[in-house]
Amino acid sequence: MTASPSPVWHPFTQHALAPEPPMVVRGQGAWLETDAGGRILDAISSWWVITHGHCHPRIVAAIAEQAGQLDQVIFAGHTHPAAEALARGLVAMTPEGLDHVFFSDSGSTAVEVALKMAAGYWRHTGEQRTRILALEHGYHGDTIGTMSVGARGVYNAAYEPFLFEVTRLPFPQTGREQATLDALEAACREAPAALLVEPLILGAGGMHIYAPAVLAEMAAICARHGVLFIADEVMTGFGRTGTLFACEQAGVVPDIACYAKGLTGGSLPLAVTLCRRAIFDAHYSTDRARTFFHSSSFTANPIACAAAVANLKIWADEPVGARIAALGDAHDERLARFRDDRRFANVRRLGTIAALDLVAPDPGYLADVGPRLAAFFRDEGLLIRPLGNTLYVMPPYCTTAEDLDLVYGAIATAADRFGRA
Numbered sequence: 001m002t003a004s005p006s007p008v009w010h011p012f013t014q015h016a017l018a019p020e021p022p023m024v025v026r027g028q029g030a031w032l033e034t035d036a037g038g039r040i041l042d043a044i045s046s047w048w049v050i051t052h053g054h055c056h057p058r059i060v061a062a063i064a065e066q067a068g069q070l071d072q073v074i075f076a077g078h079t080h081p082a083a084e085a086l087a088r089g090l091v092a093m094t095p096e097g098l099d100h101v102f103f104s105d106s107g108s109t110a111v112e113v114a115l116k117m118a119a120g121y122w123r124h125t126g127e128q129r130t131r132i133l134a135l136e137h138g139y140h141g142d143t144i145g146t147m148s149v150g151a152r153g154v155y156n157a158a159y160e161p162f163l164f165e166v167t168r169l170p171f172p173q174t175g176r177e178q179a180t181l182d183a184l185e186a187a188c189r190e191a192p193a194a195l196l197v198e199p200l201i202l203g204a205g206g207m208h209i210y211a212p213a214v215l216a217e218m219a220a221i222c223a224r225h226g227v228l229f230i231a232d233e234v235m236t237g238f239g240r241t242g243t244l245f246a247c248e249q250a251g252v253v254p255d256i257a258c259y260a261k262g263l264t265g266g267s268l269p270l271a272v273t274l275c276r277r278a279i280f281d282a283h284y285s286t287d288r289a290r291t292f293f294h295s296s297s298f299t300a301n302p303i304a305c306a307a308a309v310a311n312l313k314i315w316a317d318e319p320v321g322a323r324i325a326a327l328g329d330a331h332d333e334r335l336a337r338f339r340d341d342r343r344f345a346n347v348r349r350l351g352t353i354a355a356l357d358l359v360a361p362d363p364g365y366l367a368d369v370g371p372r373l374a375a376f377f378r379d380e381g382l383l384i385r386p387l388g389n390t391l392y393v394m395p396p397y398c399t400t401a402e403d404l405d406l407v408y409g410a411i412a413t414a415a416d417r418f419g420r421a
């Protein structure tokens with residue numbers, strides 16, 4: 001008897017073309033294990049979420065303890081110790097001035113919440129400001145609102161009629177930063193509601209890096225015009241860019257900041273949107289119409305919050321910063337050989353994230369080379385999921401130098417096989 005095909009519909013997967021997915025049954029540190037006993041090095045932290053490694057014992061223990069005590073409670077009109085501890089911890093560790101915490105459960109919802117906070121702020125302060133400014137190549141999620149503010153392309157073409165208009169600023173490419181700042185200055189004169197950016201690096205849009213000075217200047221322009229500055233730190237948060245949060249490198253305190261992926265060390269879905277007091281205050285009123293009308297059933301799930309509290313403790317008493325710095329150096333040593341290799345372009349690194357573009361005959365997001373590369377890496381026992389012809393490595397912070405040798409060795413072989421001769 002042949003097994004019936006799985007009813008599972010996978011995300012961002014063309015089932016007519018994709019190979020059978022491996023059945024992953026275990027995760028430990030930087031490694032995954034399949035039911036067939038195969039080992040896979042998780043070189044992209046399972047979609048950029050795992051920070052300290054899979055199944056970090058302190059996070060596992062916190063989850064187990066919380067699960068046996070309080071699994072879930074409605075968060076409207078109720079609270080619980082894990083959420084309170086987490087909110088206080090986050091206010092203490094995020095840039096000073098972010099002092100209210102709203103919980104949700106994914107990066108997309110954290111950004112949706114940020115957009116709704118901005119809309120509510122302007123409505124309740126009596127100004128008609130609704131326009132959002134965003135960066136070209138941006139990615140903020142796959143819900144209708146977050147697709148609206150992200151870059152448009154083949155992946156959201158079918159949903160285009162549902163999306164709202166935003167003003168898009170050119171990406172601040174090295175040497176062309178002034179064009180972005182000028183466009184922002186001009187757009188700010190039209191009294192928009194907010195600027196939404198991925199600080200320092202645009203992830204899914206192609207791992208494009210820009211300088212902290214540009215981020216600082218964008219925030220300053222927004223401040224001068226009274227435009228809200230929203231930082232989407234969903235990918236960059238919790239150490240990915242070398243510092244705890246990317247905004248730190250620019251000395252920027254956003255009006256609203258979104259965190260998700262690494263918040264629980266990547267173990268459970270949880271997200272937060274932090275904001276300055278003025279935004280909370282605009283909603284604080286005896287007038288019920290000013291309530292912040294947003295919730296989801298699992299808002300601030302206690303088990304996820306306990307995992308996040310454990311993550312904060314790991315940041316407080318393990319040498320996470322040193323691990324991140326060492327990982328950055330280890331990337332650099334191994335990236336050096338590709339800098340003069342004409343089969344690669346734009347060899348780049350920010351913190352724990354390294355990226356390089358394979359000069360392929362068919363570049364672009366839907367390029368056939370992307371899935372072919374992914375299949376090649378899978379055969380090599382590596383989880384690497386290129387963005388078209390852009391290869392990137394974003395491993396957990398516990399990844400060793402030997403692990404990285406496997407990754408970069410496979411990238412060199414991939415160039416021989418798929419790169420332009």
Ligand code: PLP
Binds near residue numbers: 106140198204232236
């Ligand atoms: N914002 C950024 C910068 C992201 O990179 C992502 C996901 O990759 C999201 C938002 C959406 O997060 P999620 O996939 O958890 O909804």
